[in-house]
Amino acid sequence: MACRDLPDTGLPAEFGFIARIFRPLAGHGALDLRDDAAVFTPPPGRQIVIAADAMVESVHFLPDDPAETVGRKLLRCNLSDLAGMDATPLGYLLTVSMPPARDEAWFAGFATGLARDQQEFGITLLGGDTTSTTGPLVLSLTVLGHVAPGMALRRNTARVGDGLWVTGTIGDGAMGLLARRGEIADRDGYLAGRYQLPRPRLGLALGAVASAGMDVSDGLVQDLGHMARESGVGAVIHAAQVPLSPAVRALGPQWLPTCLGGGDDYELLLAVPPGHEALLRDHAARQGVSVTRIGQVVARAGVRVLDASGAEMVLARRGWSHAM
């Protein structure tokens, strides 16, 4: 709110734009977006969890993606980061760098999507900034949540002997992107929907159930590699056990590598001690979320993916190479 454009590139009447588009999304601590910062009282006895992600048009979403789902996907990617640490969402801040040609109607749709998800996830907008840019639309979102002290799930605490589990199904997001590009059939739009609208796996209360956890966003095999390396262990997964949706299965087994390395899943990857498996199933069932055991944590470093015959699969692409 404090930094300004250089002369001659400022957006006209931006205060009115903010009032019309973003003020309806603002919650209590946002002070109606009238001050330069938001103020809130942290839930007593809790730690704060905070994450930030940016999305760039034509890089992270397609120019013809509906404005409503663009806002929701950005929010949900961030909520998935909270889910990966077993945190409960509190609110978010948003910065928007907009090209001059982008009209207000687009942002009205964008805000409509955010409003829907605010209601679904029980959060509000706390603040942010709008600026102009000569390049593509850039959206950056910071999400805040809270967690019981010391109970945040970490990715560096997997232990040899833990089972490896995932929520939901893997590969729908990667296949949904191919569907959006017309490279595969997607008659009922299920896959495109999974790509455009991830489902952050919040509320599973796994802090005392799993040894380690993270959300799968850059490709299952690559993300598992991070968990294994940072935990000082290795991992074996059985490709035939990786849960695929009926829509992906119908496309044929040749797509399995794409699913294992594709990214955009926003499911949780969990390392769970054998004694906690019943607890895991119970917590997941209460939220209506499926959980599937796909392998185990082993001492030997690296991630090995085994096919149905027990032979190691060689994957050309294990995931996406950038994150912070």
Next chain:
Amino acid sequence: MACRDLPDTGLPAEFGFIARIFRPLAGHGALDLRDDAAVFTPPPGRQIVIAADAMVESVHFLPDDPAETVGRKLLRCNLSDLAGMDATPLGYLLTVSMPPARDEAWFAGFATGLARDQQEFGITLLGGDTTSTTGPLVLSLTVLGHVAPGMALRRNTARVGDGLWVTGTIGDGAMGLLARRGEIADRDGYLAGRYQLPRPRLGLALGAVASAGMDVSDGLVQDLGHMARESGVGAVIHAAQVPLSPAVRALGPQWLPTCLGGGDDYELLLAVPPGHEALLRDHAARQGVSVTRIGQVVARAGVRVLDASGAEMVLARRGWSHAM
């Protein structure tokens, strides 16, 4: 950390880039930037203050501004938002959307600047995201601070009879931008320095001293207009009392309107009851910051700027029109 690029636009070896450039900036709660979110324990009995600002190359900074000052300016703009609410900084998150041509050396300088300011202001990097973009470099920063409950300075609580005060000098940032563009002389670089490196007025402990406060970033007269309107009052300022630096005074009185409407000051504007003036001077003196009374809060709506003869000045430009 969770959202990824579409195929063929990903940055190579981004994990290494993060490790080299940003991990050295990470503090305790950042979990070494290895997880998707940061976790921290809020200071007991305090409220959290949070603000976000974005800067776009060629919009908010010049392509030939040194990388080191670009990072510091972004951080300081956000810290100035905290100062405007009398909050104490805790840490920050950063998202970077970078064009392919930007080399790592630029970011090394950028990080060097951030490291210097982290030390100066006692904060660390908590997390963030890096992505690619086809447009100009976009930097978005979210800053976190804390404040005693109910003591955050607000801009909507100025009262008739309060004096209006500013810290430091007004107009150096606006004149510094003109100097950077070669439109005015700036032999020793003082003005350019003030434009490139604002000084957030943290630590003044004004929550119980001022009735209202905010940082001046979009132009003194415009920002005062916000304070007055949102407080349901008006304001009168005396142009001759507005503190100008020797460098600005040397350029001549014709630049006064530029200073009053120019923006990029990052000084504090305060409404202070007459009984608290000694306290204000005392708090400011302890931080080595000058404070100057420039006018008063009145009942009549609007902001009037009076010249030395008491006649109302008409300003063509009162400030910048966008903020959130």
